Amino acid sequence: xxxxxxxxxxxxxxxxxxxxxxxxxxxxxxxxxxxxxxxxxxxxxxxxxxxxxxxxxxxxxxxxxxxxxxxxxxxxxxxxxxxxxxxxxxxxxxxxxxxxxxxxxxxxxxxxxxxxxxxxxxxxxxxxxxxxxxxxxxxxxxxxxxxxxxxxxxxxxxxxxxxxxxxxxxxxxxxxxxxxxxxxxxxxxxxxxxxxxxxxxxxx
Amino acid sequence: xxxxxxxxxxxxxxxxxxxxxxxxxxxxxxxxxxxxxxxxxxxxxxxxxxxxxxxxxxxxxxxxxxxxxxxxxxxxxxxxxxxxxxxxxxxxxxxxxxxxxxxxxxxxxxxxxxxxxxxxxxxxxxxxxxxxxxxxxxxxxxxxxxxxxxxxxxxxxxxxxxxxxxxxxxxxxxxxxxxxxxxxxxxxxxxxxxxx
Numbered sequence: 001x002x003x004x005x006x007x008x009x010x011x012x013x014x015x016x017x018x019x020x021x022x023x024x025x026x027x028x029x030x031x032x033x034x035x036x037x038x039x040x041x042x043x044x045x046x047x048x049x050x051x052x053x054x055x056x057x058x059x060x061x062x063x064x065x066x067x068x069x070x071x072x073x074x075x076x077x078x079x080x081x082x083x084x085x086x087x088x089x090x091x092x093x094x095x096x097x098x099x100x101x102x103x104x105x106x107x108x109x110x111x112x113x114x115x116x117x118x119x120x121x122x123x124x125x126x127x128x129x130x131x132x133x134x135x136x137x138x139x140x141x142x143x144x145x146x147x148x149x150x151x152x153x154x155x156x157x158x159x160x161x162x163x164x165x166x167x168x169x170x171x172x173x174x175x176x177x178x179x180x181x182x183x184x185x186x187x188x189x190x191x192x193x194x195x196x197x198x199x200x201x202x203x204x
Numbered sequence: 205x206x207x208x209x210x211x212x213x214x215x216x217x218x219x220x221x222x223x224x225x226x227x228x229x230x231x232x233x234x235x236x237x238x239x240x241x242x243x244x245x246x247x248x249x250x251x252x253x254x255x256x257x258x259x260x261x262x263x264x265x266x267x268x269x270x271x272x273x274x275x276x277x278x279x280x281x282x283x284x285x286x287x288x289x290x291x292x293x294x295x296x297x298x299x300x301x302x303x304x305x306x307x308x309x310x311x312x313x314x315x316x317x318x319x320x321x322x323x324x325x326x327x328x329x330x331x332x333x334x335x336x337x338x339x340x341x342x343x344x345x346x347x348x349x350x351x352x353x354x355x356x357x358x359x360x361x362x363x364x365x366x367x368x369x370x371x372x373x374x375x376x377x378x379x380x381x382x383x384x385x386x387x388x389x390x391x392x393x394x395x396x397x398x399x400x
Contacts, residue, residue, distance in 0.1 A: 023324075030221050037234075081231055090224075090226060138310060174365070182336075188339050189358070190336045
């Protein structure tokens with residue numbers, strides 16, 4: 001449910017004036033324990049994917065730091081740091097966790113790439129791929145044509161890293177999509193940052 | 205593994221935090237005293253005042269502005285700002301022809317070293333879903349109408365880059381020094397949901 005770009009049905013953005021960083025002490029403590037888990041390496045960089053695996057109605061109806069808490073709990077159970085039974089016993093109830101990982105574990109991360117395949121100005125199309133696991137290719141640009149506007153650094157591909165013991169590194173770039181391509185009507189352009197393997201060459 | 209139907213949680217969130225927190229302390233994963241300094245840093249020591257210093261410097265120093273627009277991470281580090289969620293910065297400049305606005309449709313990516321932790325609305329489904337689909341309508345709703353002849357460029361920070369908007373310097377601020385300028389700059393203007 002996390003892939004929200006262009007999803008319809010949501011209303012006004014509610015802006016609170018002079019909002020505190022943490023609204024309640026539990027938010028501060030959820031932030032603190034998640035930071036500790038991240039710094040310890042126990043979440044095996046699956047932090048975002050555990051949030052993405054929260055049941056959709058729960059994801060949409062829960063406050064932000066409940067996502068962090070749930071990811072930390074789910075990730076530490078999956079890493080074997082704590083057990084579900086320990087959590088249930090400590091809570092005195094069934095401890096709510098995100099859904100299990102559905103993507104297969106990769107044995108081979110594939111070859112890392114250092115060189116950019118595309119140049120600024122190149123026409124590209126985002127491949128259509130909706131994996132069961134983690135990806136940073138938003139659904140609203142999949143299959144859409146755009147133009148490369150900026151070349152960025154070489155980074156680990158999250159689609160691989162979240163589901164493999166090793167990593168694959170690839171160049172990233174920013175792609176401009178015209179509104180008519182995304183939504184079928186005129187409007188303002190959107191730029192999306194992508195790993196190189198998300199893209200295929202396209203006709204200008 | 206069998207999938208169970210997951211009803212919405214009924215246990216109070218505080219009790220869930222207590223349960224996991226106490227287990228992580230016992231397992232040696234959470235050292236409260238050590239991590240409290242990290243929490244204090246993000247709660248009290250980092251925030252939009254950092255980004256405001258970057259913007260004010262860019263307004264008064266054309267060479268700095270040029271460096272900021274070509275290598276933002278290094279230029280921001282010149283002022284002492286950097287670290288987690290700011291390792292790969294890009295600054296996008298507002299002009300009379302272009303208004304920039306930043307969103308993260310997939311999660312909540314945000315430039316922590318220059319803006320601090322994000323406000324709730326930035327992480328909310330309405331903002332994340334609508335800013336790419338109808339930016340002009342949403343900006344107007346949020347009190348930031350953009351003239352029809354100005355292009356709105358939306359930046360969805362979906363990979364490793366984190367964005368900061370360089371707002372236009374307000375008219376009438378010619379005599380202001382850097383500190384006075386920094387005091388005029390708002391968080392929302394550096395996200396792109398406000399102008400100055």
